[in-house]
Amino acid sequence: MDIKAGILAAIILSVISGVISIWVGLKKIREARGLTFYRLRERTMKRGWQLLWTGLGLFLFAFALGKFGQPAAFTYFKVTPTMAPTSTITLTPTITLTPTITLTPTITETPSTTDTPTPTSTPFIPPVIEALFESDVAPNPDAVFSPLQFSTKMENFQAVSPATYFVNPIDDIFAIYSYNNMIPGVQVTELWMHEGKMVHYNTYPWDGTTGGLGFAECNFTLCDGWEEGSYQLQIFVGLDWKVVGIFSVEGAPSTATFTPTPSETPAP
Known part of the structure; x- marks a missing residue:
């Protein structure tokens, strides 16, 4: 996953979480209005408003992430350009001409003296x-x-x-x-x-x-x-x-x- 895809996934999750938080918060506020006991009603009402503000905060976070997320991420994570594959040239085989004339080998003169001669037989000590x-x-x-x-x-x-x-x-x-x-x-x-x-x-x-x-x-x-x-x-x-x-x-x-x-x- 690249940086752009990660930011998009975070925005979607923030929006979904914000919607759920606002929905649950409104439900808590409605429930609190029908409660008889004062302390329970205040606690439920406070919890509903907390969820409501949390949802609004998630919406703001998703908006900021969509607007400033990529530039901020590229500031801390250097992007290394990748080489795009280049097409290679396919060589087309050419026709090889076969010679019809066969050259007759000539006799090469062998020099009588060489610089590094080698022995031709295994040395041995004569019996005498x-x-x-x-x-x-x-x-x-x-x-x-x-x-x-x-x-x-x-x-x-x-x-x-x-x-x-x-x-x-x-x-x-x-x-x-x-x-x-x-x-x-x-x-x-x-x-x-x-x-x-x-x-x-x-x-x-x-x-x-x-x-x-x-x-x-x-x-x-x-x-x-x-x-x-x-x-x-x-x-x-x-x-x-x-x-x-x-x-x-x-x-x-x-x-x-x-x-x-x-x-x-x-x-x-």
Whole structure:
């Protein structure tokens, strides 16, 4: 029910109550005139006049309510405008043309070198490397290694400008990582692979702590001169493969040149 309907209902009830009050009051006044006892007659007469004035008051209240009720109500109750619903535009479907010519797909050239290559097979330790194990310490299956970061320079166990693409000439490449849950003395193996062929390995009992930073390193001599192509570094704890990192090298490797040293020839 809104304010206007409430005021209208109050006016109707006031008018009805006023009519009833006047009717009952007039009836009481008529009854009082026929009473013999003075006190009873005065009391009944007084009651009749009270009802009569009450009825007149209700009429005045209904009149005032009809004239001033709405403005007074809107003064105390702020009216919030409601949004009228607006009609929405119905889109008419359009005809979609179906092409009749089917284009023949062309061959897209695939670059030979990608920035983020992925390993194609599960790494494993060759039996000839496994035969070189020295440690009998069982590895912790919860040992974890972070992804490898490759760089040609390392400072305070941090890779300087890490990358996965290098251009010859190259001397050293470092692989920096963080580790956790390691057990001192467990066998750790590093395999450096070039185009699927192992070019360098390093297997040793772990001499680090249980967690921290570590690195692996390969240089020009150990990794066969950094031939052009794709490289992998695979790190194992025991026989469990933990992490593999991939990078690529482009450009012809630098070659060492032999400079003859002149020797003294005795004079005849």
